[in-house]
Amino acid sequence: MSPGLVAGLIFSLSLLLIFTEKLNRTISSFIGAVAMIGFGILMGFYSEAEAIAAIDFETLGLLFGMMVLVALLEPTGFIQFLAVWAGRISGGSSFRLLVLLGSITTVLSMFLDNVTTVVLIAPVTVLISELVGVSAVPFLVAEAILSNTGGTATLVGDPPNVLIASAANLSFNDFLTHSLPAIAVAWVASLLMLKYLYRDEMAKKPTSSQAVLGLDPKQALEQPQAARRVLIVLLGALILFLLQEPLHVTPSFIAFFAAAIALVWVRPDVNLTLQRIEWSVLVFFAALFVMVGGLEATGVLHQFATALLKINGVSDRLFGVLLIWVVALLSAVVDNVPITIAIIPIILDLGGAGMNTAPLWWALAFGAGLGGNGTIIGSTATIVVVSLSERTHTPITSASWSRVGIPVMLVTCGIVSAIFYLAYPLFTR
Amino acid sequence: MIIKQCMKQEVVSIQDEQSIAQSAHIMVEHHIGTLPVTDSRGILIGLVQMRDLLDLVMPDFLGLVHDFDFVHDFGAVETRLPSPEKLAKPVRTIMHSPISVDENCGLLRAMAILYTNHLLDVPVIDQTGRLVGIASRVDIGVALLENWEIAQKGS
Numbered sequence: 308m309s310p311g312l313v314a315g316l317i318f319s320l321s322l323l324l325i326f327t328e329k330l331n332r333t334i335s336s337f338i339g340a341v342a343m344i345g346f347g348i349l350m351g352f353y354s355e356a357e358a359i360a361a362i363d364f365e366t367l368g369l370l371f372g373m374m375v376l377v378a379l380l381e382p383t384g385f386i387q388f389l390a391v392w393a394g395r396i397s398g399g400s401s402f403r404l405l406v407l408l409g410s411i412t413t414v415l416s417m418f419l420d421n422v423t424t425v426v427l428i429a430p431v432t433v434l435i436s437e438l439v440g441v442s443a444v445p446f447l448v449a450e451a452i453l454s455n456t457g458g459t460a461t462l463v464g465d466p467p468n469v470l471i472a473s474a475a476n477l478s479f480n481d482f483l484t485h486s487l488p489a490i491a492v493a494w495v496a497s498l499l500m501l502k503y504l505y506r507d508e509m510a511k512k513p514t515s516s517q518a519v520l521g522l523d524p525k526q527a528l529e530q531p532q533a534a535r536r537v538l539i540v541l542l543g544a545l546i547l548f549l550l551q552e553p554l555h556v557t558p559s560f561i562a563f564f565a566a567a568i569a570l571v572w573v574r575p576d577v578n579l580t581l582q583r584i585e586w587s588v589l590v591f592f593a594a595l596f597v598m599v600g601g602l603e604a605t606g607v608l609h610q611f612a613t614a615l616l617k618i619n620g621v622s623d624r625l626f627g628v629l630l631i632w633v634v635a636l637l638s639a640v641v642d643n644v645p646i647t648i649a650i651i652p653i654i655l656d657l658g659g660a661g662m663n664t665a666p667l668w669w670a671l672a673f674g675a676g677l678g679g680n681g682t683i684i685g686s687t688a689t690i691v692v693v694s695l696s697e698r699t700h701t702p703i704t705s706a707s708w709s710r711v712g713i714p715v716m717l718v719t720c721g722i723v724s725a726i727f728y729l730a731y732p733l734f735t736r
Numbered sequence: 737m738i739i740k741q742c743m744k745q746e747v748v749s750i751q752d753e754q755s756i757a758q759s760a761h762i763m764v765e766h767h768i769g770t771l772p773v774t775d776s777r778g779i780l781i782g783l784v785q786m787r788d789l790l791d792l793v794m795p796d797f798l799g800l801v802h803d804f805d806f807v808h809d810f811g812a813v814e815t816r817l818p819s820p821e822k823l824a825k826p827v828r829t830i831m832h833s834p835i836s837v838d839e840n841c842g843l844l845r846a847m848a849i850l851y852t853n854h855l856l857d858v859p860v861i862d863q864t865g866r867l868v869g870i871a872s873r874v875d876i877g878v879a880l881l882e883n884w885e886i887a888q889k890g891s
Contacts, residue, residue, distance in 0.1 A: 433800055
């Protein structure tokens with residue numbers, strides 16, 4: 308067997324394990340990485356040194372720094388405070404509550420980890436729905452969908468964007484000028500679709516809308532001082548992200564810097580804070596880097612890229628649109644992180660062969676970010692919301708997810724494809 | 737002292753085929769919080785506690801948020817009733833596997849079983865598994881405290 312075939316098999320088998328959920332995704336990628344190095348050494352296509360060099364520490368650093376900030380914000384109760392406040396000012400109106408909770412989730416997801424945001428907002432959502440006497444399902448589905456959508460808008464919003472930014476040297480501002488406008492349109496469309504698809508639920512009059520007046524947001528904010536400090540640091544980090552280019556620093560350094568300041572200022576129990584870091588995610592990423600590094604070392608990704616270049620008759624513009632849809636469909640069925648990590652070297656190769664790859668990075672970001680909404684297993688935020696709803700009287704089923712998730716995915720991917728196609732020159736630089 | 741000496745010998749129980757609604761009715765009628773479930777031969781096969789019934793109307797969010805101080809009004813949940821379909825189901829669908837003690841069990845051992853299983857009452861069975869009595873925390877606790885008094889008088 309050729310090295311390329313062996314490496315391809317190892318990678319595909321790991322993806323299959325992740326897809327079928329036979330094994331936890333971190334464990335699947337971990338054994339894949341070990342197998343890749345093992346076979347690499349045996350067959351001479353990959354070494355330990357190459358495996359370590361394949362790990363993108365820029366990505367891991369940025370994720371780690373942001374995770375520290377989130378770990379500090381989590382116990383303060385700030386995110387619950389926002390959700391409770393939304394419940395109170397909604398006055399018990401379902402649609403107003405959907406817009407408020409959806410907007411809060413979106414804004415938080417643009418800067419913080421989607422999963423943490425949803426993990427903290429969803430329980431309060433169930434609480435508010437029960438108090439006013441409506442089903443929590445539309446709100447939970449909206450939060451997952453809008454969290455995925457919001458995350459696609461910024462560099463730090465979701466892991467695929469972090470990966471893409473690191474590989475393509477894109478700055479925080481590049482995302483604000485390229486991704487944010489298109490995603491903003493897709494976001495509004497998602498919200499309107501949610502309003503339409505849940506029109507029956509939204510029309511139902513809550514049985515006791517006055518109950519929200521009994522909610523006290525201040526009591527939900529458990530550590531006001533720590534919350535204020537972490538928020539100031541987050542704001543500072545945001546300003547530094549905006550000034551990233553003139554300052555000549557990487558996003559990962561900014562995240563580390565902010566984490567350091569926050570740790571000194573808040574002075575938490577550091578063991579508790581570090582326990583909140585999602586180590587499984589970091590290990591998952593590192594293992595995927597090692598695996599894809601092996602795949603790259605065998606030259607199989609290069610062959611793939613060369614084959615792609617030989618396709619005639621497809622304009623660059625259309626090629627980008629196709630990439631959006633291919634990545635979106637793949638992301639709907641498999642985790643979007645391995646997809647992104649595997650496609651990055653292919654795009655780099657295409658660039659090496661002389662193609663202008665600038666638009667392809669955006670196509671990859673759009674597909675990976677919006678594709679996950681299509682299925683109940685398409686994104687971690689969705690999985691979190693669904694497993695939480697299973698602990699209530701009204702669980703979200705695969706069918707009830709698809710009724711909303713599939714149309715939203717198709718329409719939002721359609722919208723960004725149209726924007727990408729029509730404003731193609733803007734994405735080429 | 738052993739449990740047989742302080743238990744209630746008249747036990748209100750229910751059969752596994754009877755409905756959840758009937759179990760609620762029996763609890764109301766007899767003002768009790770634990771209902772042993774028996775089969776047709778009187779063998780203990782399960783337990784229904786008041787909590788199992790109230791869980792049908794308790795809010796879901798209690799299991800999701802660790803603190804609900806900020807909720808001053810339970811709103812729609814306050815008047816929630818279980819659905820008629822749910823109430824018509826047999827108690828077997830919500831009962832727990834039986835926790836019981838033998839009629840010759842010691843008092844502190846019985847109390848420890850109540851503590852660790854978060855029970856209010858513990859059914860007492862004979863050697864054939866037949867339900868012969870039930871003892872509440874107060875039944876057992878009072879018997880234990882009586883021992884203290886006897887011991888003090890004796891010294």
